[in-house]
Amino acid sequence: MARWIETDGLNALIGLLQWSQLALLHVLDILGLVGTQHGQPAWPWSLRLSGENLLIDLGQARRLAWTIVLLAALVFMLLLAIAWRRRRGWVLAAAVVLMTVIPWPEKGVVLVPAYPTSFSRSETLFSxxxxxxxxxxxxxxxxxxxxxxxxxxxxxxxxxxxxxxxxxxxxxxxxxxxxxxxxxxxxxxxxxxxxxxxxxxxxxxxxxxxxxxxxxxxxxxxxxxxxxGFWANPVMLPDMVVRCDGRAPRPLSAWRGQRVRIVAASDTAAPLEDPRLVTVVVRHAGRPLGTPGSQSGCTTDDSQAWEALRLVTGSDSLAGTQLLADRDGWLRAAGAPGKSAWSDDDLLCRSEVRPEASTAAPEIDGLAALIRRMDAEPVRYVKGGFVH
Ligand code: HEC
The missing domain is CATH 1.10.760.10 (Cytochrome c-like domain)
Known part of the structure; x- marks a missing residue:
């Protein structure tokens, strides 16, 4: 339970803070009450609620969670008081008592300076x-x-x-x-x-x-x-335009919802298709494909894609490297050139807390184990600093 509060509970709380402020900005924008900055609705205040500090101060996070719950109860009671005339006095008295027990979190922890663009979203989408x-x-x-x-x-x-x-x-x-x-x-x-x-x-x-x-x-x-040796902070698979089985080119992000395997083309044989993954062979511009068989399936020879993959893997020579992205588009595993078998230990973008070491015999299909772990440990809400 304590672990749940520290991970999913906190994650949900930070997500709620972010979501509710975005929703408020959206409503103000629809009503024409805010201007724009750099092409998007501008946050009109110099402060905002923030999740960053809650990560460090769990006590404050708990107080904030209780504050939200009790404020919701307060709103409910006020509505009740309006509707339930005969007991209005009692309900209002109970509401006053409730107000005195709200454990407001410290202002300096949950309110941080904001800018007009604080809630702006990327226009370029990591392509x-x-x-x-x-x-x-x-x-x-x-x-x-x-x-x-x-x-x-x-x-x-x-x-x-x-x-x-x-x-x-x-x-x-x-x-x-x-x-x-x-x-x-x-x-x-x-x-x-x-x-x-x-x-x-x-x-x-x-x-x-x-x-x-x-x-x-x-x-x-x-x-x-x-x-x-691992991605301490989650990174998306860079978006790139790919061509599948001779059809019209499409952005790779169109396959969001499916797992993607990227294979940087090399002179060795391209890997076989696998029904659990969308396999994309990325070629260095002008470099011929290793095997004729790899002409089918999805490919790209966009040199910017090659460079972007080199950058996210920090590798000088990309040829032969394989990368796995989960259904949400996060890069989760990388295999060095020549890698022939995966295991669930290959998860490079993962939570700090490792599950208990398994005593079972190693799986024959390491990729299945890796996929299972990838699906079981999704990347959580990222902004605000809470990663994995
Ligand atoms: C003249 C030196 C200088 C140049 C040029 C410069 N930076 Fe900085 N940058 C700094 C310093 C110093 C800080 C730390 C500022 C602070 O924390 O008060 C900083 C901080 C940052 C931060 C962290 C901001 C934050 O939120 O804490 C980012 C991101 C950044 N720079 C990006 C860039 C980018 C992108 C460019 C090029 C367009 C750039 N910087 C050019 C000196 C420079």
Missing amino acids: AASIAQGRKRYAEQCVSCHGAHGDGQGPLAPEQRIWPPNLNGPLLWRRGDGDLLWHILHGVRDRHGAATMPAFGAVLDTRDAWALIDFMKAQGAGQTLRSA
Whole structure:
């Protein structure tokens, strides 16, 4: 039970906070009560409710959950008082008592500064093309401080008032995408209002900024896979245009809801089709396919897709690598070139808490075990920092 509160319960609470604020913004937008910023409805307040701090302070999360439950009860009682005239006095008295026991959480924990774009959603949707665009902009505008690998070791880093952060840690996942967008276009300030990072709104448009966020996440994923050996923060399978069995090209995201296996083409034989997965062979532009058999099924020779996959895996040579994405589009497992068998231990994007080591004999079909685990441990609500 305690574990449920720490994972699914907390996850649901953070999701509820986010969802209810988005719904409110949507309603205000329909009523024409809010303006727009960077093409989307603008959050009109300088504060918002946040899930980030609840992850660190479980006590406050519990208080917030109780507050929500008791406020809902209060609303119910007020409605009851309106409807039930004869007992109105009693119901109102009970409501007053209820109000005194609401355990309000600390303001500083649940309310954080907000920007007009705090609830904006990415326009570029982590496509290989936008990752490529972000890569270009990063090299032009950001590399001098944030470094070639996003680790904050650029040549201008020592001259900054504060050292640029490592973009490969959890930072990009803790912040809302809309907050990142605001920071890139309008700069970052410290508590006293002094600029710590310059604003780029004069040289980048909104799409560039979304593309930069895609690129930084892809690079961050690859760098953590390189250093830690697993994806500490979940990363989507970059979207790419694929062609299946000679039909018209379609974005890979059209297969959301199905598991996808990506195979980076190499000189060795392409893997056989598997009914449990949609298999897509990604070719390096201009490179012939290994075997004639792999002409059937789904393929792409988009060089941006190849580069995006190289980035998320942090690998210098992609040829022969296989990747598995779950039904929600999250990348979950990667197999090095030459890998012939999977096991459920190959899950690279997973919860910290490992299930009890199984004492059963190893499964003959390792892919089945991996798929079972992938389905049983979905990636949870991500924004707000609660991952896996
Ligand atoms: C002149 C140096 C410099 C340049 C150029 C620069 N940054 Fe930064 N960046 C910083 C510093 C310093 C911080 C830390 C600011 C802080 O926490 O107050 C930062 C913070 C960030 C953050 C974290 C913001 C947050 O929410 O905490 C992101 C994301 C970021 N930069 C992205 C970019 C991108 C994208 C570019 C290129 C368009 C860029 N930066 C260019 C210096 C720079």
